[in-house]
Amino acid sequence: MTEPDRSFGIDRRAWLVIGAAVVTVAAAGFMGGAHPYRPPPAPGIEPVASASAANAPVPSYGDLAGSRRGPNEGMYVAAFDKLAPGLLPAPERPATEDERRATIEARRARRAFDGAPPQIPHAIDQQRFPSCLTCHESGALLAGRRAPVMSHQRMDNCVQCHVVAEAPKPLALDAPPPNDFVGLETSGSGPRAWAGAPPQIPHTTFMRENCASCHGPGGAHGIRTSHPYRQSCNQCHASSATKDQRALNEAPPPWEVNKP
């Protein structure tokens, strides 16, 4: 035996391995059919049998701590019915245009613009320390619905940024105020160096450090990753210096530029 061939600087056996890796990374979803991905069971709370008003859920130890004994104890019961269904993983396949659009529309309905903190689609305790984390820290499955996982690190005053979408009872909204604001509807697709390259992250990663919150196996179809088995997102998907505000160190443009 003599020296292995190093025409590409690596031996042939390695070339095969790299070839396979290129296929895996570049042809996203290609292998999906052959090796269907089964997400691991969500840690934390197991689904409960039913959550209708008539048949109140039996609280697990996990939410006993946050459950109420007081006058508003029934508040969460009906709230589950308001949660958006369909958050559970769907089969692996590329999203269609319509599915993506539907997902973006659903996101818009809960946000003033892309990047705004989403509104809370259920009633909450307005005063006492909300036990948001019980469900939203790990993405608990409740009544067959999955609580969205926080996209950011734990912060304790959840209601500082997230407010309820519907007036808290007994207060009432006569009519929503007319407003002409048109928010940025979506971050769009991230730019790619070439057609097969992994896209850059099209939005800030600040407060969205946990990619799996939206793009993980529990994410909505259309923005869910095609390769959930890859855990280190930043290995291939770079963040944007501008959107992450790293490129804002220089002074803003002179004021004349700002004249609309």
Add this chain to the structure above:
Amino acid sequence: MERRDFIKASAMTAATAAASRLAVAQDGVEPSVSARHAGDVRWQKAPCRFCGTGCHVQVGVKGGKVVAIAGDQQAEVNRGLLCVKGYHVALALYGKDRLTRPLLRKNGKLVPISWNEALDVIADRVMLDPKGFAFYGSGQWTIPEGYAAQKFMKGGLSCNHIDPNARLCMASAVTGFLAVYGVDEPAGVYDDLDRADVVILWGNNPAEMHPVLFSRIIDRRVRGEKVTIIDLCTRHTRSSQHADHVLLFKPHTDLAIANGIMHLLVERGTFDREFVQRHCAFRGDNEPMDLAGKPIDFAEFKRRLAEYTPEKVQEISGVSADAIRMMADLFGKRDVRITSLWCMGMNQHTRGTAINALVHSVHLLSGHFGRPGDAPTSLTGQPSACGTAREVGTLAHALPGGRVVPNAAHRAESEQIWNVPEGRINPKPGHHTVLMWEKFSTPPEQGGDIHTIWVQVTNPAHSLPNRHALVDPSRKIPGRFLIVSDVYPTATTEIADLVLPSALWVEKNGMFGNSERRTQQWYRMVKPPGEARDDCWQIIAAARRLFERGFEGMKDKDGRFLFHTEKAGKEVPIWDFARYYDVNVDEHLFEEYRKFSTYKHKDLAPYSEYVKARGLRWPVVKQPDGSWKETRWRFAGFDDPYVKKGENVEFYHSPTNDGRAQIWFSPYVLPPEVPDDKFPFWLCTGRVLEHWHTGTMTMRIPQLRSAMPEAYVEMNRDDARRLGIQNGERVALETRRGTLELPVWIDGRGSPPPGSLFVPFFDEKRLINELTLQAHCPISKEPDYKKCAARVRRLGSGGA
């Protein structure tokens, strides 16, 4: 060869399949038009429009409109985090009913007129009698706007009837600082919140009012740090929920609590003897109360405190003697760092100056001052209450940079910087807010000497106390004229004679000054709607109209226009709105104003420095290498360049001119109105997280309004049960001044103790300030919105 062909055919199938999958899965669908251009969004910095925290946001602009907001990660104040108001601040620009044309009341109806006509109307009103023309401004004025109004009134009309709405929120904090340190504004900064071991909330609910600062404290716990929060409160709030000690006290008794802590420090000898000997003196009230007070010695101080034993304080305040001892223990320890926070609870107080001075005094007596984490810090509610109202001094008695009108030297300096003839500035202080509106609502024959008020950037018909007495009568007095510049129809534009449409936030250049002495700058990014124009331009254009009519006051010493502005040696007609942005008027005004700032060592840097920064905290001092350095801990030798070398702490604006701060004693006295048989409840008013000030902006933001759609009255569950009132039931809330129908909310956003009620003031359909007292602090003249006597009546019944 057959096998080979088969392999090739399979390979082609695989390649083709891969190409198809890639085309769908990777390139995805063609994004929608707006998404495709998401990259075109241009991001720029601006401070948030709302409260005094002074968060910076990144404003995303596309196609001439603001389309998105992000927290500014480079801002030290908020480090990228915002609250729900900040995230939605852009929507404040786009409410459907923005005012877009000047409107004049003709035959009882507001009809559109041209700007040209509007300016004539203003000039006519001034010419009628400049001494009866008043300006009612705002802590939401930008610094250049407030400065222009100040110069217009005091330098142009020789009239001192200019006062800001900050009188209703910050005046007691100002007088507190003056009484103790001889100079306004906090010594500490937000950095203290990162270092404090103990944070005391004196009648403050920052979880809702200053959420970004509150998160800065409680998020330390997530990181494993220990911080003890003591909530001294009159109702249980979201802040209480995070507190280690929730100490409910009876309204107004905070003075007794502060005295009780000082009593124990003195009694046990745990006060900081060295700090007090080197840096402090003692002071008590004069009769009648005034800002200067009377010097007393330590023995006298001790004697006056003697009655405030823990047991006596418990009896007065309802806070247990043990809790008072616990706080005295904490203050008695040198190695614990303590930050006090307060806002309207202490300021809107008939003893507002006194309680402010007392809390400073607790810190001084115990030496919890001048080290990071050890600070008495007053928070502000408006974005530029500090920057504009306090520093520019848009108050009836003040001149820019900490000067006052009765002082001849101060007048002379101001006249020199303004280049106006000697004697132009009137030496007599004008009417403060409550007096200004009282005079406006009093017929001339009974001494009402204000015929016109020009209101900018605020909503007095909603925010003044006891509107029935202060505002409404003026609308029936012939010859009284109300001019209002605003962005939306409000309770005030509704009753105005002339309404001027204004540009809002990033529709104009601006500068704000936040609670921690931080001066911030932003640029205009989008056009205002219709004919809406900058408030600053409105003032300058009115001044020009007067100048054109030959009004002497609008000329400087050399006969030039008072707001003469040059570019390349040529005058720019900035009074013509089409030419207003030919120069940066903000920069010109700020550079002139900056000359005023060094007198009280509140040095400001050149405008260009603020363009680069996310705000700078004054004094901003030029370094030998030409750079500008901000100051974090004022009066502290390790950071403040104006402290004498070698001193740990120096109060270089001491009211006694000897470098000493004043430790005050001020007794607890009963408030002017207390619950009785007829009106058995305490009534407190305040804010909620979602709404800011009178809600004119936040109530037009769908996300905020749906989360908090209307005002309510908070009531203790036991009181409700006793009165047979259900949660959500509409009741009549009554005080000696008025009645209001409100839904009852039990254990909602807050929970008051038995005998207490709370109503938020944002709802223009339910003006709670019609029910509040107009009694005010004798020194600061700030009214008390936080306590009066009230009763609750079930509708359709005679209950009480």
Add this chain to the structure above:
Amino acid sequence: MGPVAIAAILVTIDPSQDQALRAVLRARGDLELGETIGARIPAVLDTGDAVEAERALREIWDLPGVSFVDVVSVDFSEASELSPEPAPGS
């Protein structure tokens, strides 16, 4: 039958140069082209051995208008063996 390596590849191209590139690729003789899908031409590369395959890939990748070459699969079943051996003449 000598040693061969048959590879399924994807040539990612600038779509505006599709026709020109196809002509160039077709002229090589070792490629069979499929129909262009979006910005990619699926193709089968038929070469004598892995060394030649590598060389061919590099040549294709270096063509103006080609931005990337993906290897989808390589079939060595017809190749004599997989273990490294000195290339003839090296």
